[in-house]
Amino acid sequence: MFAELLLEIAVVALVGIASFAVGAVDFSGFLAALFLGSVIIALPPEGWRFFSVLLTCHILTYGSTRYKLSQKAALGVAQSKGGARRWSNVAANVGVAAALAAAYSQSPTPLVAASFVGAISAATSDTLSTEIGLLSSSPPKLITSPKQRVEPGFSGGVTLLGILVAVVGGCVIGGVSQLLGVLPTSLVGAVVLGGASGLAGSLFDSLLGATVQQIYLCERCRKLVEEKVHCGQPTKRVRGIPPIENNFVNLLATIVGAASASATLLSLV
């Protein structure tokens, strides 16, 4: 039991160190990933299956962040620090999933497992649709007014490519979860569940991004951004409601993903 726990934490630490070494997370992100990864691998029965779902999300989102990074940097839309995620970003994307993995250890029901998969699907789809959608050759349209074009990377902007990638990302998470035995559905059912929750989470993210999320102006590069600091200096808020910033929206999107997965599971059985 104790040896197993040590082995599990060693696996999480190895993944964390590798992620830090390749620049997927900064040091604070590494610590957050170590904690949340340990919860996910150690608490549920056969937690390595849950951790493998998280690992699939991690590999897909890291790959999408690095994909054509120089082209995104040239557009001025690349994540800062080469895409290294801070603790707040890791917590926003994985926190709900870790809480659901902990809940599964107390109540190992298909509904809790599906919610976990939905939260991971939403986190995956959201990042994938942003990172790949940025490269769309057609300009993004505002989700709340589809005739209005916006700059790539603008909160609330959506592209057909981004939406397709969100669905595919969710489908992959759903399928992998079924193959690992986390989801007690058919493979097709799991793919539908993952795709639906990924799409729901990512559209919800865009909807809040277009309405209540805070947007800031960077006075150095004159871009509208989601960050309080850009180009190494504080930015000015131009719209949005105070506590609602990017990570808060990401966290809510994973809750929407979890709820969509529960609803999909209930409609499948």
Ligand SMILES: [Zn+2]
């Ligand atoms: Zn700037």
